[in-house]
Amino acid sequence: MELLSGGDILIRALTDVKVKHLWGYPGGAALHIYDAIFRQDNLNHILMRHEQAAVHAADAYARATGEVGAALVTSGPGATNAITGIATAYMDSIPMVVISAQVPQEKIGEDAFQEIDMIGVSRPTVKHSYMVKRPEDIAETIAKAFYIASTGRPGPVVVDVPKDVTDPNNKVAYKFPEKVKLRSYQPTTRGHSGQIKRAVNLLISAKRPVIYSGGGVVQGNASEQLRALAHRLNYPVTNTLMGLGAFPGTDRQFVGMLGMHGTFEANTAMHHADVILAVGARFDDRVTNATERFCPSAKIIHIDVDPSSIAKTVRADIPIVGPCDVVLSDMLDQIQQADLQIDEPAIGEWWQQIEEWRNRHGLYTASRYEPSEGENIKPQDVIKTLHKVTKGEAFVASDVGQHQMFAAQYYLFDKPRQWINSGGLGTMGFGLPAAMGAQMAYPDANVACVTGEGSIQMCIQELAACTQHQLPVKIIILNNQALGMVKQWQDMQYGSRYSHVLYEDSLPDFVKLAEAYGHVGMKVTHYDQLESSMEECFAMKNRVVIMDISVDQHEHVYPMHVAPGSMRDMWLSKTERT
Amino acid sequence: MKRLISVLLENEPGSLSRVVGLFSQRGYNIDSLSVAPTEDTTLSRLTLTTVGDDHTIEQITKQLNKLIDVVKVIDLSEGVHIERELMLLKVKASGAARAEIKRSVDIFRGQIVDVGQTTYVVQIMGESTKLDAFIEALGDAPILEVVRTGVCGLMRGEKSLKV
Numbered sequence: 001m002e003l004l005s006g007g008d009i010l011i012r013a014l015t016d017v018k019v020k021h022l023w024g025y026p027g028g029a030a031l032h033i034y035d036a037i038f039r040q041d042n043l044n045h046i047l048m049r050h051e052q053a054a055v056h057a058a059d060a061y062a063r064a065t066g067e068v069g070a071a072l073v074t075s076g077p078g079a080t081n082a083i084t085g086i087a088t089a090y091m092d093s094i095p096m097v098v099i100s101a102q103v104p105q106e107k108i109g110e111d112a113f114q115e116i117d118m119i120g121v122s123r124p125t126v127k128h129s130y131m132v133k134r135p136e137d138i139a140e141t142i143a144k145a146f147y148i149a150s151t152g153r154p155g156p157v158v159v160d161v162p163k164d165v166t167d168p169n170n171k172v173a174y175k176f177p178e179k180v181k182l183r184s185y186q187p188t189t190r191g192h193s194g195q196i197k198r199a200v201n202l203l204i205s206a207k208r209p210v211i212y213s214g215g216g217v218v219q220g221n222a223s224e225q226l227r228a229l230a231h232r233l234n235y236p237v238t239n240t241l242m243g244l245g246a247f248p249g250t251d252r253q254f255v256g257m258l259g260m261h262g263t264f265e266a267n268t269a270m271h272h273a274d275v276i277l278a279v280g281a282r283f284d285d286r287v288t289n290a291t292e293r294f295c296p297s298a299k300i301i302h303i304d305v306d307p308s309s310i311a312k313t314v315r316a317d318i319p320i321v322g323p324c325d326v327v328l329s330d331m332l333d334q335i336q337q338a339d340l341q342i343d344e345p346a347i348g349e350w351w352q353q354i355e356e357w358r359n360r361h362g363l364y365t366a367s368r369y370e371p372s373e374g375e376n377i378k379p380q381d382v383i384k385t386l387h388k389v390t391k392g393e394a395f396v397a398s399d400v401g402q403h404q405m406f407a408a409q410y411y412l413f414d415k416p417r418q419w420i421n422s423g424g425l426g427t428m429g430f431g432l433p434a435a436m437g438a439q440m441a442y443p444d445a446n447v448a449c450v451t452g453e454g455s456i457q458m459c460i461q462e463l464a465a466c467t468q469h470q471l472p473v474k475i476i477i478l479n480n481q482a483l484g485m486v487k488q489w490q491d492m493q494y495g496s497r498y499s500h501v502l503y504e505d506s507l508p509d510f511v512k513l514a515e516a517y518g519h520v521g522m523k524v525t526h527y528d529q530l531e532s533s534m535e536e537c538f539a540m541k542n543r544v545v546i547m548d549i550s551v552d553q554h555e556h557v558y559p560m561h562v563a564p565g566s567m568r569d570m571w572l573s574k575t576e577r578t
Numbered sequence: 579m580k581r582l583i584s585v586l587l588e589n590e591p592g593s594l595s596r597v598v599g600l601f602s603q604r605g606y607n608i609d610s611l612s613v614a615p616t617e618d619t620t621l622s623r624l625t626l627t628t629v630g631d632d633h634t635i636e637q638i639t640k641q642l643n644k645l646i647d648v649v650k651v652i653d654l655s656e657g658v659h660i661e662r663e664l665m666l667l668k669v670k671a672s673g674a675a676r677a678e679i680k681r682s683v684d685i686f687r688g689q690i691v692d693v694g695q696t697t698y699v700v701q702i703m704g705e706s707t708k709l710d711a712f713i714e715a716l717g718d719a720p721i722l723e724v725v726r727t728g729v730c731g732l733m734r735g736e737k738s739l740k741v
């Protein structure tokens with residue numbers, strides 16, 4: 001049997017679980033592992049400029065492909081820097097394994113140089129974690145970590161590896177386990193057939209139904225099943241921020257995103273619904289508004305692979321625990337086999353009502369903001385132009401703030417995994433490394449990072465890693481000279497007292513900044529230039545381009561829930577509310 | 579409402595901290611906690627008492643089940659069960675009070691396990707309410723120290739919490 005050192009075993013095990021790209025940053029405790037990486041060609045290591053970005057990139061790679069993302073960081077500050085990235089993945093249920101190096105075991109607990117209790121620090125942000133104590137255990141631990149990360153409700157797993165475990169002088173036999181089995185972890189693989197039957201009966205009898213689908217449909221690869229069921233039933237579909245693309249944005253049955261910045265038609269339809277089919281969604285506070293006033297007349301069917309998501313914030317009338325794809329196709333099968341028919345007249349009336357709402361205040365039937373003109377570029381128009389120029393086919397990674405909401409509202413995503421954003425944790429700085437992760441997965445695709453002049457500065461150092469690893473992402477800065485979302489709240493709730501959302505002329509020249517990193521910088525200040533500049537930007541296939549677009553500084557994101565209130569209570573503009 | 583929850587978990591380093599961390603992280607209370615390895619040394623059995631309405635307890639059991647190290651969870655208070663707690667109590671015992679305390683210990687079927695010149699160490703076992711009642715019964719006798727193990731419990735009858 002082949003004898004290998006712990007470092008070599010770790011890298012070999014990663015290739016055995018089919019990792020192609022490992023995002024990381026070296027350091028003292030990780031040196032043996034990095035030496036093992038140097039001596040092989042199977043695994044592509046991508047040197048980032050900050051551990052947070054390394055983890056975000058691995059996370060986004062997972063979001064874009066459905067594979068498990070992998071990152072490697074050193075002990076101490078490397079590990080703590082990774083925490084924001086791990087928490088981001090945890091909140092959005094993204095399959096990822098983060099390997100953190102650790103000080104040698106004999107030093108643990110001594111406050112050694114670059115020592116941190118990574119298992120302890122990461123505990124609330126991981127699905128599970130392991131510390132490996134012997135080189136003999138590395139391969140099995142890696143196999144378990146990847147199994148746990150990718151099955152059931154996915155999530156990040158941390159593997160902490162003390163330096164002595166990877167010692168090159170201690171060689172042991174390499175054996176990768178053929179199968180992983182954990183007696184304490186058996187994710188559900190099917191929904192309860194009795195519950196599915198009850199759900200189908202309720203669903204088919206609905207008069208005002210809404211299908212409310214979330215990130216679980218994207219992560220659970222259930223978009224096809226969702227589409228098939230929705231089309232068979234002719235019911236309206238709304239997606240959460242995390243679920244965008246799970247149902248095509250340009251489909252007639254799509255009523256837009258729901259929630260705090262959801263469309264008027266989606267939120268109002270939810271409020272009046274008699275049956276809600278929630279699938280892979282978790283009734284997050286950014287969706288429900290006040291839970292006690294949430295959808296007062298609705299019976300709720302809730303499908304989720306994680307039982308703890310069901311009845312956490314809103315009670316479910318028919319809970320179904322199981323993977324979204326399997327449960328949805330079981331539901332469709334039952335409907336087809338029994339040739340069940342929907343209540344045509346009621347559904348016809350329901351659609352009429354929804355069309356009326358769409359025409360009254362819908363985002364896609366008419367422009368709900370003042371048109372762009374001259375030097376006043378509306379952020380919404382930037383997203384619409386991006387959609388046009390990229391034919392709606394780009395991967396769009398976003399940061400967090402107003403630009404994120406505009407992108408969610410106006411880039412009508414037709415495919416799952418196209419939209420990559422930090423929905424749960426809301427991590428500024430996610431966008432650029434996320435775009436890099438997607439670009440690494442799809443080198444020929446158009447990848448846009450939609451960001452603001454605030455967010456982009458939180459991981460801007462990765463412009464260097466884009467150069468080094470030839471990741472030609474396009475960075476679209478919606479520059480409104482302020483931390484826009486915070487400013488919007490200050491406008492709405494704090495009498496426009498702009499506490500620390502303005503930069504006082506300290507913003508960098510993004511064009512020069514791009515050039516300093518060897519990239520292309522473009523400044524757009526006039527609406528007439530917008531489309532042609534963007535065409536030019538995306539025509540530069542092999543270049544990183546920063547487009548610094550000056551947008552209206554006073555624009556707010558609407559609709560916006562009036563809180564606390566029900567789903568239908570919304571501001572529709574600065575002066576108009578429901 | 580007070581609940582008694584029993585958890586079978588992998589006897590791994592850090593598994594206890596995941597359970598305890600879950601409670602503080604999600605804002606649940608732990609009133610008492612007892613944990614030790616079982617006859618199968620790869621497993622630990624943990625018993626905790628907590629207070630919460632049905633919705634909270636449902637979430638607690640679901641969240642516990644979600645922990646990878648947790649093998650099984652049962653809410654013992656849902657059915658007939660036995661619960662026990664052990665208390666050691668050091669009490670000032672001199673003069674007339676000495677005999678009075680001895681009588682109370684007998685009534686509660688406890689034992690005096692250490693006798694000092696002016697102190698007793700009393701051992702009492704039973705349900706938590708019995709332990710509380712004993713402290714109450716001591717009346718004015720000055721209590722010097724109290725230590726309680728936390729509650730442990732089992733279901734009555736044939737049913738058992740096994741892998």
